[in-house]
Structures are given as structure tokens and as C-alpha cells.
Amino acid sequence: MPTSTSTSGSGVSPGGGKPGYRQLLRTPGVWAFLLPGFAARQPFAMLTIGMVLLVEHTTGSYGTAGATAAVTGVAMALCAPRGGRLADRFGQRTVLLPGVVLHAASVALLVTLALAHTPAWTLFAAAVPAGATVPQVGPMVRARWAVALNGSATAHPGANAALMTTAAAFESVTDEFTFVIGPVIATALCTGVHPAAGLIAEATLTLVGGILFATQTSTAPAPHPVRPGAAGKPASALSVPGVRALAVAFLGIGAVFGGMQVSLAAFTQEIDRPGINGLLYGTFAAGNMLAGVAYGAIAWRRSPRSRLLAAYAALALACAPLWAVHSVALLAPLGLLVGLCIAPALITGYTLVDALVPGASRTEAFTWLTGSVALGQAAAVTVAGLLADHAGSHAGFTVPLVGTALALVVLMGLRGRLVPRARGVIASGVIGHRPPVPVD
Incomplete structure (x- = not known):
């Protein structure tokens, strides 16, 4: 059963403070990735609605617009885990920098094809790389929270365990806030400026925000490459x-x-x-x-x-x-x-x-x-x-x-299968x- 944060327990920090949003946001180094991370994830909420409004405008069909957006979603769902695995192996910056460039180029191609009134199949084809290259900034931010809360040598284990739940809640609220304001911004741009303005803004924000986020290397998880001679690749x-x-x-x-x-x-x-x-x-x-x-x-x-x-x-x-x-x-x-x-x-x-x-x-x-x-x-x-x-x-x-x-x-x-198993971590010769x- 839950207990309020005013109740003492395992979630109390060493200094007597209670795990909560104030303590969470005071974690050293987190603002270095939170602000650029918010800017970089905002375009994700603009992509689908911007695509629907542009394609419907150029084709006159909500069916074609919806199908184009669905292709993007499926491509992202299938390729995102591979991108996450590459980020774990080679580092977030190594994967994110070329990814945001490819995404911006793919969206620009889709906009060009739509405005040129090319056949629907060309839009579907362009939607595949646009979805496959969507930068997975949300998961990358969550991985950085885990490093920030669990990686400190002076961290209190009980407090950090509670703060991980608070961090997950903070990220959920951030995601939902993004999906509330993102479509509003994209819709306003598409209806008030130009039908392609929503997607153009999405690609620009992805490129700029992604580069700013990628440059914050001090808060990124350490890469785990496959060592030469290691038996097989990481599972x-x-x-x-x-x-x-x-x-x-x-x-x-x-x-x-x-x-x-x-x-x-x-x-x-x-x-x-x-x-x-x-x-x-x-x-x-x-x-x-x-x-x-x-x-x-x-x-x-x-x-x-x-x-x-x-x-x-x-x-x-x-x-x-x-x-x-x-x-x-x-x-x-x-x-x-x-x-x-x-x-x-x-x-x-x-x-x-x-x-x-x-x-x-x-x-x-x-x-x-x-x-x-x-x-x-x-x-x-x-x-x-x-x-x-x-x-x-x-x-x-x-x-x-x-x-x-x-x-x-x-x-x-x-x-x-949802019960975590204890596993040791070797650090400085101590398990x-x-x-x-x-x-x-």
C-alpha cells in the first residue's frame, strides 16, 4: 500500500529529505540533459499530425494521410529497439548525431514529394525512413536518469530506489505534456502558416534539439562495446x-x-x-x-x-x-x-x-x-x-x-517473470x- 512521502521509511534520503520532485530535480547534472532532451523529444508529438495534415491537403484523402502516418509508426516501432541497442553499445552521441540528420533529410524528402503531388506509394516509401530514424530521446533520457541516480558513489540506495519511481513519473508527465502541446503547435503551423510548416518545424527541432542533447556527453551512460575476443554479442x-x-x-x-x-x-x-x-x-x-x-x-x-x-x-x-x-x-x-x-x-x-x-x-x-x-x-x-x-x-x-x-x-x-533477480556488479575489485x- 502507498504511504505519503511525509512518512519515514526506506525512501528517506541520508540527509532526512523525502524522495520527491524537488529532491529529484536537485540531482547533480540532470538539468544538463533535461532541457535539451525536452526540446529534442517535442517533435515526436508533431510528426504524425503534421504528416496527416500535409498529406490530406495535397491528396484530399484522410485514408492516404492515415496510412502514411501508420507506415511511419510501424517503421519507428520496428527500428527503435535496434537504435537503442546501438546506443548501448557505441554511446548515445554516436547514434544520435547521424540519426537526427537522416531524420531531417527524410522528412524534407516527404514534404517535397507531397507538395509535388507524387503518387501515394512514393509517400509510403518516404514514410519508412522518416519513421525508422525518429530519435529515441525519451528512452535515452530515462537511461540518463538511471545513471544519475544509481551511479553516484555517495548515493543512498533506498532513496535512489524511490527516486527512480519519481523519475519514471516525471518522464511520463513530460511525455504526456509533449503530446498535449506538440499537436497544438503542429496544427497551428499547418493551418495558420502553410500545410508543410508543421513537418518543417518538426524536422528543424529534431535536428537542433538532437544535436544539443547529444553534446551533453558527461551525463550519458558509458557505452558497452563488444570487446575483441568476447564470446558472442551481448544478448x-x-x-x-x-x-x-x-x-x-x-x-x-x-x-x-x-x-x-x-x-x-x-x-x-x-x-x-x-x-x-x-x-x-x-x-x-x-x-x-x-x-x-x-x-x-x-x-x-x-x-x-x-x-x-x-x-x-x-x-x-x-x-x-x-x-x-x-x-x-x-x-x-x-x-x-x-x-x-x-x-x-x-x-x-x-x-x-x-x-x-x-x-x-x-x-x-x-x-x-x-x-x-x-x-x-x-x-x-x-x-x-x-x-x-x-x-x-x-x-x-x-x-x-x-x-x-x-x-x-x-x-x-x-x-x-516480473520479479527482478539479484545480480552482482564488479566495481573497483569489490562486488x-x-x-x-x-x-x-
């Missing part, structure tokens, strides 16, 4: 059974994001009030942000595994009545409830990764989770769109329910151990 983070279980869980979370986006848009069209779509989705996103802030301010006594299972079960239950709601008065608070249930599942999943995988695979593990969300979202957007076209928005709202219910069944079956993790 993929996906070889860890717990990471596979979490990837399935995050597919279900992606189904909630994608299903809600399409179904809310379809619902507001059906009631002839499309203008409130932003309000309804904003309420859903606000629930996620509020829950993230509150979740990170609590010093939890329950194990991460039990918290994840409870949060995911609550999320599936919250999604259950969506398909039966046919009024704004009911859908708004229900959307808020769904949003409140997402953040605890996301935050606990990211917290578990740090305990499940070795530091040499941490960035890759984070990218498997973000890639799973993107893949689940791409699939949900497609399925919910087809269902809404043929049977109405209420049918589209079944996608979040089915996605979370199936993922919950898998998660329950694999719950035994150290991770802080003990509570087990159900």
Missing part, C-alpha cells in the same frame, strides 16, 4: 523474459491511445460537434498527467509487480464501459478515468525495466517499451478506424477494451549488489 534486452511481458503490456497501452484518438474523433463527428474533440482528448490526457504527478509523489511499499498488475487491471476495467457511452456528459469523466489509470501502469513498467535488465541493455529495453506503444497505437488506429467507418464510434471504443484485456491475460500469465526489491 538483446528482449531476451529478458520480463521485458517481453512488459512489451505485451505496453502494446495494450498503445491500443488505448490509438483507439481513443480515432473513436473520440468519430464520436464528435457523429454528434455534429467536432470542435469538442480536442476538449475530450485533452481531458483524457489531463487524467494521465495528473495521475503521473501524484504517482511520483508517493513512496510506495508494494512491490512494482503488484502495482503493475493492479494498475493494469484498473485500466482494463476503466475501458470496459467506453463502447456503451453515447453522451459527452458521461464520456468526458470516463475518459478522465481511463487517463488516470494509464500513468500508473506506464510508470511502473518503466521502473521495472531498470531492475530487470543490466545497464548495458537499458536504453534498448526502454525503446522496446516505447516501440510497443507506437506499434499498439498504429494497429489500434487502423482497426478502430475501420470499425468506426462500418459500425460507428461505439465499435471503435471496443479497441481499448480488447487490447488491454488481452494484454492483462498475458501479463497475469507471465507475472512470475556490489542492487538494493533488495520487495517481492509478493
Whole structure:
């Protein structure tokens, strides 16, 4: 059960302070990567909507626009873990610098093809590298938090274990804030300046923010290259059974994001009030942000595994009545409830990764989770769109329910794989151990 941060316990720092956002943001060196990291991850939220608005403008088809965006999402989901693994092996700067240049060039090519009214297949082809080169700044920031909190020789293990949950909550809130303001900026640019302005701004921010973030080498995790003569390559983070279980869980979370986006848009069209779509989705996103802030301010006594299972079960239950709601008065608070249930599942999943995988695979593990969300979202957007076209928005709202219910069944079956195993770390000739993790 949770206890407030005013309660003493294992999460108390050596100096008597309680783990919380104030203590977290006082961690030495974190602002060096937080500010450029925020700028570099902002374009990710602008990419999809900017692409949809530009392609729809040049082709007159939402179907072509949606398909182009879906290709981008799938390409990102499939390539992100490989990029994360390369960052673990060769360092974030080595991977990020050429990556942001390639991404900006790919987006520029897509813009050029769209404005030239080339066939749809050329847009799909250009969407592949645009998605494959999306810089995984969010996972890289999370990896830097782990280094900042766990790498200090004077760190207090109990306090840092609690602060890792706070850091995961902080990142969840940052991601959600990004996805609230990013689409607004992209939409304003596309409608008020030029249909291509959203994507041009996305590519520019990616390039500038990515370079600034990459230059902060002092806060980056040390690379773990394969040494000459070493037996084989380092195992993929996906070889860890717990990471596979979490990837399935995050597919279900992606189904909630994608299903809600399409179904809310379809619902507001059906009631002839499309203008409130932003309000309804904003309420859903606000629930996620509020829950993230509150979740990170609590010093939890329950194990991460039990918290994840409870949060995911609550999320599936919250999604259950969506398909039966046919009024704004009911859908708004229900959307808020769904949003409140997402953040605890996301935050606990990211917290578990740090305990499940070795530091040499941490960035890759984070990218498997973000890639799973993107893949689940791409699939949900497609399925919910087809269902809404043929049977109405209420049918589209079944996608979040089915996605979370199936993922919950898998998660329950694999719950035994979510218990971190103790592993030693050799440092300066002394064998150290991770802080003990509570087990159900």
C-alpha cells in the first residue's frame, strides 16, 4: 500500500529529505540533459499530425494521410529497439548525431514529394525512413536518469530506489505534456502558416534539439562495446523474459491511445460537434498527467509487480464501459478515468525495466517499451478506424477494451517473470549488489 512521502521509511534520503520532485530535480547534472532532451523529444508529438495534415491537403484523402502516418509508426516501432541497442553499445552521441540528420533529410524528402503531388506509394516509401530514424530521446533520457541516480558513489540506495519511481513519473508527465502541446503547435503551423510548416518545424527541432542533447556527453551512460575476443554479442534486452511481458503490456497501452484518438474523433463527428474533440482528448490526457504527478509523489511499499498488475487491471476495467457511452456528459469523466489509470501502469513498467535488465541493455529495453506503444497505437488506429467507418464510434471504443484485456491475460500469465533477480556488479575489485526489491 502507498504511504505519503511525509512518512519515514526506506525512501528517506541520508540527509532526512523525502524522495520527491524537488529532491529529484536537485540531482547533480540532470538539468544538463533535461532541457535539451525536452526540446529534442517535442517533435515526436508533431510528426504524425503534421504528416496527416500535409498529406490530406495535397491528396484530399484522410485514408492516404492515415496510412502514411501508420507506415511511419510501424517503421519507428520496428527500428527503435535496434537504435537503442546501438546506443548501448557505441554511446548515445554516436547514434544520435547521424540519426537526427537522416531524420531531417527524410522528412524534407516527404514534404517535397507531397507538395509535388507524387503518387501515394512514393509517400509510403518516404514514410519508412522518416519513421525508422525518429530519435529515441525519451528512452535515452530515462537511461540518463538511471545513471544519475544509481551511479553516484555517495548515493543512498533506498532513496535512489524511490527516486527512480519519481523519475519514471516525471518522464511520463513530460511525455504526456509533449503530446498535449506538440499537436497544438503542429496544427497551428499547418493551418495558420502553410500545410508543410508543421513537418518543417518538426524536422528543424529534431535536428537542433538532437544535436544539443547529444553534446551533453558527461551525463550519458558509458557505452558497452563488444570487446575483441568476447564470446558472442551481448544478448538483446528482449531476451529478458520480463521485458517481453512488459512489451505485451505496453502494446495494450498503445491500443488505448490509438483507439481513443480515432473513436473520440468519430464520436464528435457523429454528434455534429467536432470542435469538442480536442476538449475530450485533452481531458483524457489531463487524467494521465495528473495521475503521473501524484504517482511520483508517493513512496510506495508494494512491490512494482503488484502495482503493475493492479494498475493494469484498473485500466482494463476503466475501458470496459467506453463502447456503451453515447453522451459527452458521461464520456468526458470516463475518459478522465481511463487517463488516470494509464500513468500508473506506464510508470511502473518503466521502473521495472531498470531492475530487470543490466545497464548495458537499458536504453534498448526502454525503446522496446516505447516501440510497443507506437506499434499498439498504429494497429489500434487502423482497426478502430475501420470499425468506426462500418459500425460507428461505439465499435471503435471496443479497441481499448480488447487490447488491454488481452494484454492483462498475458501479463497475469507471465507475472512470475516480473520479479527482478539479484545480480552482482564488479566495481573497483569489490562486488556490489542492487538494493533488495520487495517481492509478493
